[in-house]
Amino acid sequence: MKLTTTSGVVFGVLVAAVLGTACQGGGSPSGSDSGGGSANLSGSIAIDGSSTVFPISEAVAEEFQAKYPNVRVTVGISGTGGGFKKFLNREIDISDASRPIKPSEVELAQKNGVEYIELPIAFDGLSVLVNPQNDWVDHLTVAELKKIWEPGSTVKKWSDIRPNWPNVEIKLYGPGHDSGTFDYFTEAINGKEGAARQDFMASEDDNVLVTGIAGDKYALGFFGYAYYVENKDKLKVVPIDGGDGPVTPSIETIMDGSYKPLSRPIFIYVRADVASRPEIQEFVKFYLTEGKSLVQEVGYIPLTDELYELALKRFQNGVTGSVFHGKGSQPGVRLQDLLKAES
Amino acid sequence: MPNGETTPNETAQLLTAPREWRRAVVERLFLLACLVAVVFGVLALLALLYGVLRDGLHRLDWEFLTSFPSRKAERAGIYSALIGTLWLMGLVTLFTVPIGIASAIYLEEFAPRNRLTSFIQINITNLAGVPSIVYGLLGLAIFVRMLEPITSGQAFGFANTSGRSVLAGSLTMSLLILPMVITACQEALRAVPQSHRQGALALGSTTWEAVRHQVLPAALPGMLTGVILGLSRAIGETAPLITIGALTYVAFIPKSPFDGFTVLPIQIFNWASRPQEAFHANAAAGILVLLVVLALFNSVAIVLRIWARRRLER
Numbered sequence: 205m206k207l208t209t210t211s212g213v214v215f216g217v218l219v220a221a222v223l224g225t226a227c228q229g230g231g232s233p234s235g236s237d238s239g240g241g242s243a244n245l246s247g248s249i250a251i252d253g254s255s256t257v258f259p260i261s262e263a264v265a266e267e268f269q270a271k272y273p274n275v276r277v278t279v280g281i282s283g284t285g286g287g288f289k290k291f292l293n294r295e296i297d298i299s300d301a302s303r304p305i306k307p308s309e310v311e312l313a314q315k316n317g318v319e320y321i322e323l324p325i326a327f328d329g330l331s332v333l334v335n336p337q338n339d340w341v342d343h344l345t346v347a348e349l350k351k352i353w354e355p356g357s358t359v360k361k362w363s364d365i366r367p368n369w370p371n372v373e374i375k376l377y378g379p380g381h382d383s384g385t386f387d388y389f390t391e392a393i394n395g396k397e398g399a400a401r402q403d404f405m406a407s408e409d410d411n412v413l414v415t416g417i418a419g420d421k422y423a424l425g426f427f428g429y430a431y432y433v434e435n436k437d438k439l440k441v442v443p444i445d446g447g448d449g450p451v452t453p454s455i456e457t458i459m460d461g462s463y464k465p466l467s468r469p470i471f472i473y474v475r476a477d478v479a480s481r482p483e484i485q486e487f488v489k490f491y492l493t494e495g496k497s498l499v500q501e502v503g504y505i506p507l508t509d510e511l512y513e514l515a516l517k518r519f520q521n522g523v524t525g526s527v528f529h530g531k532g533s534q535p536g537v538r539l540q541d542l543l544k545a546e547s
Numbered sequence: 548m549p550n551g552e553t554t555p556n557e558t559a560q561l562l563t564a565p566r567e568w569r570r571a572v573v574e575r576l577f578l579l580a581c582l583v584a585v586v587f588g589v590l591a592l593l594a595l596l597y598g599v600l601r602d603g604l605h606r607l608d609w610e611f612l613t614s615f616p617s618r619k620a621e622r623a624g625i626y627s628a629l630i631g632t633l634w635l636m637g638l639v640t641l642f643t644v645p646i647g648i649a650s651a652i653y654l655e656e657f658a659p660r661n662r663l664t665s666f667i668q669i670n671i672t673n674l675a676g677v678p679s680i681v682y683g684l685l686g687l688a689i690f691v692r693m694l695e696p697i698t699s700g701q702a703f704g705f706a707n708t709s710g711r712s713v714l715a716g717s718l719t720m721s722l723l724i725l726p727m728v729i730t731a732c733q734e735a736l737r738a739v740p741q742s743h744r745q746g747a748l749a750l751g752s753t754t755w756e757a758v759r760h761q762v763l764p765a766a767l768p769g770m771l772t773g774v775i776l777g778l779s780r781a782i783g784e785t786a787p788l789i790t791i792g793a794l795t796y797v798a799f800i801p802k803s804p805f806d807g808f809t810v811l812p813i814q815i816f817n818w819a820s821r822p823q824e825a826f827h828a829n830a831a832a833g834i835l836v837l838l839v840v841l842a843l844f845n846s847v848a849i850v851l852r853i854w855a856r857r858r859l860e861r
Contacts (some may be wrong), residue, residue: 222771248707250807252792259821262796263618269798276707278807279796281817282789290792295709409820411827502618504821 253287253300319476329429343450376404376423430503603831620825638717651732684791686719700805711792724777733774
């Protein structure tokens, strides 16, 4: 407890100092005059959190610093949970998150008096993959996926899924238990975060999964869409039927929400008490405007223009809290509806 | 030997000849086993080197060494990680050499042989086996959070810095390798014959004078080996640094011990886990850089050791 108070005081002094300098400089906190004042903008922005969001934050930080060389942006990877821990302890300014804030974290935020602004920045699709030589799978339904992956699943052979498929053992590959990807897949398919059968080849490194599936005709696995895009020639993607017929994951189907339930928004969380700092104002604005093309460049799917506008408005109005009301991820819920409802 | 009459001498030969033969075979087999063990280790290293050279050598140029990380694999470089590792190694050496050697001298030469000493001794030996992540958690609680005014440099008038600094990282890493360094230094001191100490003491020198002029010079080469081993471990460690909040994307180099930092293994891990093939080449090139830095550190220490030994022989 003593620790938090000390660092809190130190941080308070620091914030006061930064704000003091900003006021002396006469810069408007909204920082809308980006053209002339780019060299004057200075300070530092600390970002940490999900490894899924990292490539996007890295790209934005790189471009932002090219424009504002006097602002120091640092990005760390300590996982979504680890990022929130630091964020709620006021050690960082922005938290990268591959899922919405959890109830336990909301509780901690209230206890520590930390207010946050939740901003969606991109979509990440999970793709289900098989070997290119697999000529029998045309699509899988969510019910079939659940049958394969649920805890205590009895599926041992391909013929256990559909009787006319080969009577050969199925080899399963998936991300390890520590990854947000695993959490989301289990939540979306099995209905409970982290609940899945235990007997599958698990690896924290998605490249290992790619190699595994590419080398085994009877393999089935899942991982992030970006890894599929990079290895299209080695893998075959499985269309998923989420109730309205089979849909193949692609930029279009993930963006318009028709590829469901295996696509999810990913977020940054900005601390409300530092959001008025001019460099953070400018950075977040940059993230939600210029960041769009960078999102695609590093392998993720950008939000629609409308969503970016809604997110930017949310930030500029300083709307705090989570549109998910701290209930964690909700597969199938459309982001537009949630954001619009609150804007 | 055909049946028939045998002299006692021949009987003895008959009995021992097969045993001689067996001993020779065992000798050969043992040699072969040792050779296989050596070849196995060397082959594994060669395979790693070959793979890394094949994938990474073409990426290794001056620009790679002097560029900051980037989202574009071909533009990305290892500058901030390289300098971060050098900062870390420098500071860790600064902390561990005096503390490690002084602790070893105290425990070996001065400490009374009582329960407290053996308690400390056992704990140091045990600490050498504690998982590195535990040191990371310790470092986070003590250096990053509790001592933040110091590790962030705010107590010395630095602004815009946090406790997640290269100083905090170095202190954590020092804690991690100190047990190893202390134990190795103690071994080196123990290897100095008792007669050196007794001779010096008999001539009227104090314990400190005996240590300073007789024991320490003789133990120095062995101590350096211990320090090298410790530093080699520190250079490849990632887990404790990630725990205390070392960064992954840093587009500046630490100008003081209070700045944020990243290190080579973190950068390599990040590149290796990217989906794009081009980043894997960067990871391989990063491994080459790490190996070269490690080799440089080791050779400096080996030169120092040879120098210390020569001085001793004179």
